[in-house]
Amino acid sequence: MKPDLRTALKERPLVGDGAMGTYLYQLGFPVGVSYEEFNLLKPNVIADVHSRYVKAGAQVIETNTFSAQRGKLSKYGLEHKTEEIKAAGVSIARQAAGDNAYVVGAIGANRAGRRRNLRTSSIKRDFEEQIGALLAANPDGLLLETFFDFEEMSMALALIRKRSDLPVICQFAVENAARTADGVPLADAFARLKDEGADVIGFNCRSGPNAILRAMETIPADLGAPLSVFPNAGIPDYVDGEVIYSASPEYFAASAIRFADLGSRLIGGCCGTTPEHIAAIAGALKTYIPGAAASAPAAAPAARPVLTAEPAEPPVSGGTGEQEPSLVELVRRRHTVIVELDPPRDLDIKRFMQGAQALKDAGADAVTMADNSLAVTRMSNMALGALVKETVGIRPLIHIACRDRNLIGTQSHMMGLDALGIDHVLAVTGDPAKFGDLPGSSSVYDLTSFEIIRMIKQLNEGVAFSGKPLKQKAKFIVGAAFNPNVKYLEKAIERLERKIASGADYIMTQPVYDPALIERIAESTRHLSVPIFIGIMPLASGRNAEYLHNEVPGIQLSDEVRRRMSGLEGPAGRAEGVAIARELLDAAMEHFNGIYLITPFLSYEMSVALTEYVIRNGARAARTK
Structure with missing residues (x-):
């Protein structure tokens, strides 16, 4: 018993x-x-x-x-x-x-x-x-x-x-x-x-x-x-x-x-x-x-150098003038950097704005902001995008999730972005609301990611979601998300082709942590007509690495990266995370002009160092051609 x-x-x-x-x-x-x-x-x-x-x-x-x-x-x-x-x-x-x-x-x-x-x-x-x-x-x-x-x-x-x-x-x-x-x-x-x-x-x-x-x-x-x-x-x-x-x-x-x-x-x-x-x-x-x-005696982590930024060559900044070329035009000419900064979860935007300014100074071409990613409530990316554009002078790229707005709200949101002169967006499905910080809220999903791309491009034709003619046309450049960290890459690319057929102008990938996968992506997407921005997110610690690998959908770390990050925390962890990211950038820049840096925990100093690395090495590559 x-x-x-x-x-x-x-x-x-x-x-x-x-x-x-x-x-x-x-x-x-x-x-x-x-x-x-x-x-x-x-x-x-x-x-x-x-x-x-x-x-x-x-x-x-x-x-x-x-x-x-x-x-x-x-x-x-x-x-x-x-x-x-x-x-x-x-x-x-x-x-x-x-x-x-x-x-x-x-x-x-x-x-x-x-x-x-x-x-x-x-x-x-x-x-x-x-x-x-x-x-x-x-x-x-x-x-x-x-x-x-x-x-x-x-x-x-x-x-x-x-x-x-x-x-x-x-x-x-x-x-x-x-x-x-x-x-x-x-x-x-x-x-x-x-x-x-x-x-x-x-x-x-x-x-x-x-x-x-x-x-x-x-x-x-x-x-x-x-x-x-x-x-x-x-x-x-x-x-x-x-x-x-x-x-x-x-x-x-x-x-x-x-x-x-x-x-x-x-x-x-x-x-x-x-x-x-x-x-x-x-x-x-x-x-x-x-x-x-x-x-049990703990193994001492290997000593890692503290991160120090190398002197950068003069940055090439995007600016936000009316005649400025789009990211799609820029990326066809040179290495182009988009950096993601998470909108804050409270009312204090000081560090966010400091990060946006530092990235502008480092030479980033755009700052991109998620739309309540992981269904966690954050400050409006439309409001922050307008502030970044006006006060920092760097192009904002706004994510648009299908989750939070019905057809009425989505068109209204897009019309507001057009009025603010924000013309670069990324269309995403959005994580279900019940898994976020307000599980009592509802997921809308009036549109799929394919449909929202088509509807936004319809605004560019001067036609409202309802089919009613508009008095002028929008000028949105619409991106689509791509997760290459899957078992069957060919099927993921078939899905990507459907997004391009729906009207996607460029692609942004989930973070990639394997140089071999970067090469596979390059080989498998050569036939596509739109540019791809490869996602690179520096790791902040060993615990951060295991969390991303095991709990966050769409992210897979290689065994080698996990081994290198194991047991590292604090400055040593961030330094090794940046070192790994630089190696991944070396692999990415051989095949792609588009680089999409994702900032962990608003630690924009890591993204600044990596942005400068891309600008510096991109300029060197251009001089040797």
């Missing part, structure tokens, strides 16, 4: 299960339905998912009741079946778990990050109903997961403690932050929840292993309560209408050891994870010895 859950958590780290909803989606079940209703309609399907996780090594199974609340089920006309759904959820999980795993009743947040006005009385009622139904089904514990607000978490925990002494696991959803969504520092939130009766406290969803590891580092080691972590399988990518996660099982195995060393005693997976991820975690923890990593 296995010990109770509290005792088991004290003995050694336990393996949790993985995703339910996204795994059902991967298995072919459609979105837009209540997966919780499957407890009644398709109990064998839910039992099979639970069984797969148990077979993979999961020792704690969550019931399929995350959204089984009256308010959420009412969306599907199922509010009258809440108790039946929850009771069935525990029963199905119990049968699948047998004697091999514990069963915890899953309870999701009502607010779920939404800022809409929900009455406390309504939230309390839904929690009471859900808690009562789950307790009546006799789980081994309860799991409060994906909570954004401390206030709501505290309320749910108090309602449980009024009725039961069962173990309670409390998990917040955070993203690169040291506070809950309602402003409570995480360290304070954890301490208060422990005092209020939480047995295990931790994180799930919203972030991959890297961000959760950073959040865990804000929690005091002497908290006095075990931690739990259920990260997503990296940042999701949205490709041809499908959501895809990229973090591998091997990455989760390595992360599991790091989580355990930081005090995690329950380690599983959330969105995008599968039985393969859980099997990897179970394998990594099977022989885990607490503190083994900490007691």
Whole structure:
């Protein structure tokens, strides 16, 4: 007979299960339905998912009741079946778990990050109903997961403690932050929840292993309560209408050891994870010895030179005059540099503007700004583009995402850019809103990336999106994004050809970290009629390298680059990152005139040094021709 859950958590780290909803989606079940209703309609399907996780090594199974609340089920006309759904959820999980795993009743947040006005009385009622139904089904514990607000978490925990002494696991959803969504520092939130009766406290969803590891580092080691972590399988990518996660099982195995060393005693997976991820975690923890990593002597990283900028030849600046040639014209003549600077996530634009000026002085031809990349809210790139154009005097290149604006808003936005004299744009699909920092917001996607290119070029013909003639024509130069970091490059190029057929004037690639791949891209795209700007992003540290490789869609680092960056942090990491970027630039400049530098963490000094490197070497190459 296995010990109770509290005792088991004290003995050694336990393996949790993985995703339910996204795994059902991967298995072919459609979105837009209540997966919780499957407890009644398709109990064998839910039992099979639970069984797969148990077979993979999961020792704690969550019931399929995350959204089984009256308010959420009412969306599907199922509010009258809440108790039946929850009771069935525990029963199905119990049968699948047998004697091999514990069963915890899953309870999701009502607010779920939404800022809409929900009455406390309504939230309390839904929690009471859900808690009562789950307790009546006799789980081994309860799991409060994906909570954004401390206030709501505290309320749910108090309602449980009024009725039961069962173990309670409390998990917040955070993203690169040291506070809950309602402003409570995480360290304070954890301490208060422990005092209020939480047995295990931790994180799930919203972030991959890297961000959760950073959040865990804000929690005091002497908290006095075990931690739990259920990260997503990296940042999701949205490709041809499908959501895809990229973090591998091997990455989760390595992360599991790091989580355990930081005090995690329950380690599983959330969105995008599968039985393969859980099997990897179970394998990594099977022989885990607490503190083994900490007691082993650490290998000292190789000494790296501190970054120093070489003296540059006089830069060739783009300027923004009316008669200035477009980037497409410039890149056909010489090496041309576009540099991406992320708009700030707050109201302070001082460093951003300093970076734009430094890049102008270094000789960059344009500064490009993403449109709330990764669905994280940032300052308007239209406003910043206008400021950069007016005060710095460098060409702005504005990203336009399909995610945030409907047809009306997109045409209005483009008309505004035209009025401001901003004529270079990059059309992108945009990451789904539910995976960003405001998951309660909606993704629009009235247009695909192909359609938005066609519609913008239609404005150049003096025709509105509606087909109505306009009194004058726009003059947009439209770029398209290209991800060459794929298994089948030929298929990616076929997709690229469709974008060019839709009207794309130039191409900007995702970051490339392999000289051999750069050569393959050159060979495979020689037939294309538009210029390509090869993406190069300097790495800031070893941790940054692993995060990009494992969690960010569209980015793949070579084994050699990962080896060189391993263990490097601070100035040494940035210096090696710039050194690697220079080597990649050498390879890129042999085949392409277009260079697209991507600035990490607004560390524009790195991009300045690389811009000067391109200008200097491009000038030398021109003199030798």
